[in-house]
Every structure is written in structure tokens, then in C-alpha cells.
Amino acid sequence: MTVQYQPGLENVIASETSISYLDVENEEIVLRGYDLIELARKVTYLDVVGLLLNRQLPTPVQRNALEEKLKSEYSFPEDVLSILKLLPQKTNLMDVLRTGISAISGYDEELEDRSRDANYRKSIRLLAKVPQIVANGYRAVTKQPLLEPRKDLSYSANFLYMITGTVPTKLEERVFDQSLIVYSEHEMPNSTFAARVIASTQSDIYGALTGAVASLKGTLHGGANEAVMKMLLEAGTESQIxxxxxxxxxxxxxxxxxxxRVYMKKVDPRAMLMKEALAELVQEKDKHELFNICVIGENVMKREKGLYPNLDYYAAPVYYLLGIPIDLFTPVFLAARTIGICAHVMEQHENNRLFRPRVFYNGPRGLHPQN
Ligand SMILES: CC(=O)SCCNC(=O)CCNC(=O)[C@H](O)C(C)(C)COP(=O)(O)OP(=O)(O)OC[C@H]1O[C@@H](n2cnc3c(N)ncnc32)[C@H](O)[C@@H]1OP(=O)(O)O
Ligand SMILES: O=C([O-])CC(=O)C(=O)O
Incomplete structure (x- = not known):
């Protein structure tokens, strides 16, 4: 059988999935049958978590039960916090996160159980603990006091509170929650593929997520949101961008x-939602110049290269105005994506076929060692 070589596996179908699909033609990101942008406008992140885990949107009662379950898993191993405190201050926060996720795996009694039910419970534990690794990992390496999660706050408000140390306003909470939704799942990006490849050996969900963190760190993927903010700050004014x-x-x-890779010459619908969110935030915070800088940048890139912003372009200034340190932008992306990755690992385990592609060999043949 001749199979064409596609560098970067561009346009290659790697998996069958019922989780999500990028319908570029119709500019729709399909999430278990729903339009992701409509979900971000109408429901909360935890509803989307329920949808991804259970394949249907939760009722309000089910959603509250899910929130209670998550909060009941907030407890966090002290020893892992001690490990994070030992890391050098200069450690990249994605590496802190990678270390933290790897370290908590040993505390999960069900680590080696690949059944759907066990994977479901482990996903809930990860969702409860990953935001704490993000926030307290940052606090640990920067020698700031650690914070306990607050059960009186919503899941998203608590996550933002643990990062900034301040309870968010209603607008901040809603915008942050929306950002978590748009980051939650996106079909087959490099990080999700990495996780599925790892899971396909029957390896565990923590290991798969740890691999995904390493993938997401790169600037061609999640790391771009931090690079965007540095660029916007370097420009500084409307005239300089x-x-x-x-x-x-x-x-x-x-x-x-x-x-x-998938949209290229089309708009990323998530970026447009974050642009709207940014417009609201700059109003509340009286930071109109930041919005204007972004819009000028968007127009220049359309004019010069015919390129459109992706989600990271508008999520970056949103996170900046929410008071999130720039080095945490990509870890927050990973925390939001944890649910999508967990759903993919569960799906992979339920219907597994080992990933093992072939190569297009372009090296020498017929050589012999000289004795
Ligand atoms: C949430 C996310 O993870 S979204 C992705 C975040 N990453 C970024 O924003 C990093 C900047 N963007 C990029 O580097 C790319 O657009 C990627 C990696 C996202 C996709 O890249 P690929 O699918 O490999 O596209 P490819 O590299 O073939 O680009 C096609 C053409 O567009 C150009 N191009 C693509 N993106 C950019 C860009 N951001 N700036 C300038 N030129 C670009 C390439 O130089 C290339 O031009 P050429 O044909 O003249 O050589
Ligand atoms: O889909 C991709 O390749 C990257 C991306 O936008 C994401 O992971 O959200």
C-alpha cells in the first residue's frame, strides 16, 4: 500500500472522535454537537466540562453536583507543594506544571486503572488539582505565600483568585470563565495528539497530560499567548505596533x-469572542489603548500577510488585564485544556489502536562496518 508522506501530518486524519471538529467551511467549532462559541456565550466552563465528560450538557442540578464533586477533590498533597518549592526560581512555569502533574500521579490510588469509570474519576481529580499546581506552583517558585482553594467561590473565580490573590469582579469572573471555555477543547492540536499517542500504549492519563504540557509549551502552540503579550508590551503605544x-x-x-494550521487564511472564531471580551474589559479598566494596539496589529497582519489572529492573540491581553502574570498564560491554557485532553485519553483508551506510523527513509543503505 502506498501512503503519501505529509510533513507535519498536515490534513491527515489521525483519529475517529465524537469530541470535537473544526468545521472551517462553516466557521464552526463543533463540541459534541454544539457550537463552542454559542456555548461560551450561554453556559459556564463547568457545563462544558460536564458535556465533554458525559457527552451531554448537564442540567443545573447535575452541574451543581459536578461542582460539589470537584470541590471535594480540592485536597492537595503537601509533599508535592514541597517539591515545587524546591524548584529553582527561574524554572519555566510550564515545567513547574509538568513536574507537578507528574508528581501528583503517585497519590492517585487508581493510577493504573484504564476503565472509563476510573478515568472519569481521575479527570475530576485532575480538574480539581491542576489549577492549584498552576497557581501555587507559581507562588512556590516565586517565594510568595501559597493559597488554599476557596470553596465559597465558583470553580473559575477560585482559579483566578488563587493566581492573583484577589477575588475577581463579576465581569472578570465571566470573562475568565469564557476564556476557559474557548481554550477547553480544539480537536487534534499537537498537545492532544501527543496525549493520545501516549495513551495509545495503554499508558496512564497523568502521563498523557504531562506529555501534553511539554507540547503546549512551544511557541508554535500554546506558548504563543505569552509571546503575544511581550510583543504588545514592547510596542507599548498605538503608533509603535x-x-x-x-x-x-x-x-x-x-x-x-x-x-x-487549520484556519490559516480564515478567522479563528475563538479569537473574535476574546476580542469582544477584551472590549468589555478595557471599558471597566479604562485601558482603551491596549485594545486599539491589538486592532491595529490585526489590521496590519491582514493587509501585509492575509493572516488572521488566532485565539492566543486576543486571550493574551485579556489575561493581562485580569492580572495574570505573563509567565502563567500558557499554564492557564493547559489548565483549561485539561478537560479536553482527559476526554481524548478516555476515548483513546475505550477504542484503542496503538499509534505507530512509518517513515519516508532518505538515509543511506548498504553500508558495512570496517573491521
Ligand atoms: C492556540 C494555538 O496554539 S494557535 C497557534 C499559536 N501559535 C502562533 O501563533 C505562532 C505563530 N503562528 C505560526 O507560527 C503558524 O501560523 C502556525 C505554527 C500556527 C501554523 O503553521 P503552519 O501550518 O506550519 O503554516 P506554515 O508555516 O506552512 O505557514 C504558511 C505560510 O504562512 C506564513 N505564516 C504563518 N504564520 C505566520 C505568522 N504567524 N507570521 C508570519 N508568517 C506566518 C509562513 O511563513 C508561510 O509563508 P510562506 O508560504 O511564504 O513560507
Ligand atoms: O488547534 C491547534 O492546532 C492549536 C489550537 O488552536 C489549540 O490547541 O487551541
Missing amino acids: EPLLLNQLSRKERIMGFGH
Whole structure:
């Protein structure tokens, strides 16, 4: 059988899934039958968690039960916090997160159980603990006091509170929750593929998620949201963003937050939702210039390269205005994506076929060692 080689597996169908699908033609991100953007407008992150885990949107009663279950799993091993405190201050926070997720696996009694029910329970535990690794991991390496999760706050409000140390306003909570929804799941990005490849050996959900963290760190993937914010801050003013971008483009550099393997010359619907959220936030915080800088940047890239912003472009200034340290932007993305990755690992375990592709060999043949 001849199979065509596709560098980067571009457009190759790697899995069958009922979790999500990017319908680029119709500009819709399908999540278990729903439009992701409509979900982000109408329901909460925990509803989406319920949808991804149970294949249907929870009723309000089911949603509350899910929230209670999550909060009952907030307890966190002290020893893992001690490990995180030992990491050097300069450790990249994605590496802190990778270490933390790896370390908590040993505390899960069901680690080696691959059944759907066990994977479901482990997903809940991960959802309860990953935000704590993000927030307290950052606090540990930067020598700030650690915070206990607050059960009186919603899941999303607590996550933001544990990062910033301040209870968010209603608008901040809603915008952050929306950002978690749009980051929650996106078909087969590099990180999800990495997790499925790992899970396909019958390895465990913690290991698969740990691998996904390493994948997401790269700037061609999740790491772009941090790079975007650094670029926007470097520009600093409305008048400086265009020359900065033109300069980078003249050096043939990639502009972070633009382009996408699947959308490329089309708009990423998630970026547009975050643009709306940013417009609301700059109003509340009187930071209109940041919004204007972003819009100018968007227009320059459309004009110069025909490229559109991806989610990371508009999520970055949103996170900045929410008071999230830039080094935590990608860890927060991973925390939001944990549910999507868990759903994929569960699906992989339920209908598994080992990933083992072949190569297009272009090396020498027929050599012999000289004795
Ligand atoms: C949530 C997420 O993870 S979204 C992705 C976040 N990552 C980024 O924003 C990083 C910046 N973007 C990129 O590097 C790319 O658009 C990627 C990695 C996301 C997708 O890349 P690929 O599918 O491999 O596209 P590819 O590299 O073939 O690009 C096609 C053309 O567009 C150009 N291009 C693509 N993205 C950019 C960009 N951001 N800036 C400048 N040029 C770009 C490429 O240089 C290439 O041009 P050429 O044909 O003249 O050589
Ligand atoms: O789909 C991709 O390749 C990257 C992406 O936008 C995501 O993971 O959200």
C-alpha cells in the first residue's frame, strides 16, 4: 500500500472522535454537537466540562453536583507543594506544571486503572488539582505565600483568585470563565495528539497530560499567548505596533498570535469572542489603548500577510488585564485544556489502536562496518 508522506501530518486524519471538529467551511467549532462559541456565550466552563465528560450538557442540578464533586477533590498533597518549592526560581512555569502533574500521579490510588469509570474519576481529580499546581506552583517558585482553594467561590473565580490573590469582579469572573471555555477543547492540536499517542500504549492519563504540557509549551502552540503579550508590551503605544510588526516581517520572523494550521487564511472564531471580551474589559479598566494596539496589529497582519489572529492573540491581553502574570498564560491554557485532553485519553483508551506510523527513509543503505 502506498501512503503519501505529509510533513507535519498536515490534513491527515489521525483519529475517529465524537469530541470535537473544526468545521472551517462553516466557521464552526463543533463540541459534541454544539457550537463552542454559542456555548461560551450561554453556559459556564463547568457545563462544558460536564458535556465533554458525559457527552451531554448537564442540567443545573447535575452541574451543581459536578461542582460539589470537584470541590471535594480540592485536597492537595503537601509533599508535592514541597517539591515545587524546591524548584529553582527561574524554572519555566510550564515545567513547574509538568513536574507537578507528574508528581501528583503517585497519590492517585487508581493510577493504573484504564476503565472509563476510573478515568472519569481521575479527570475530576485532575480538574480539581491542576489549577492549584498552576497557581501555587507559581507562588512556590516565586517565594510568595501559597493559597488554599476557596470553596465559597465558583470553580473559575477560585482559579483566578488563587493566581492573583484577589477575588475577581463579576465581569472578570465571566470573562475568565469564557476564556476557559474557548481554550477547553480544539480537536487534534499537537498537545492532544501527543496525549493520545501516549495513551495509545495503554499508558496512564497523568502521563498523557504531562506529555501534553511539554507540547503546549512551544511557541508554535500554546506558548504563543505569552509571546503575544511581550510583543504588545514592547510596542507599548498605538503608533509603535505597525513599525514593530513591519520590522519583524521584513526580517521574515513569525508574528505570534497569527496564523493557524487549520484556519490559516480564515478567522479563528475563538479569537473574535476574546476580542469582544477584551472590549468589555478595557471599558471597566479604562485601558482603551491596549485594545486599539491589538486592532491595529490585526489590521496590519491582514493587509501585509492575509493572516488572521488566532485565539492566543486576543486571550493574551485579556489575561493581562485580569492580572495574570505573563509567565502563567500558557499554564492557564493547559489548565483549561485539561478537560479536553482527559476526554481524548478516555476515548483513546475505550477504542484503542496503538499509534505507530512509518517513515519516508532518505538515509543511506548498504553500508558495512570496517573491521
Ligand atoms: C492556540 C494555538 O496554539 S494557535 C497557534 C499559536 N501559535 C502562533 O501563533 C505562532 C505563530 N503562528 C505560526 O507560527 C503558524 O501560523 C502556525 C505554527 C500556527 C501554523 O503553521 P503552519 O501550518 O506550519 O503554516 P506554515 O508555516 O506552512 O505557514 C504558511 C505560510 O504562512 C506564513 N505564516 C504563518 N504564520 C505566520 C505568522 N504567524 N507570521 C508570519 N508568517 C506566518 C509562513 O511563513 C508561510 O509563508 P510562506 O508560504 O511564504 O513560507
Ligand atoms: O488547534 C491547534 O492546532 C492549536 C489550537 O488552536 C489549540 O490547541 O487551541
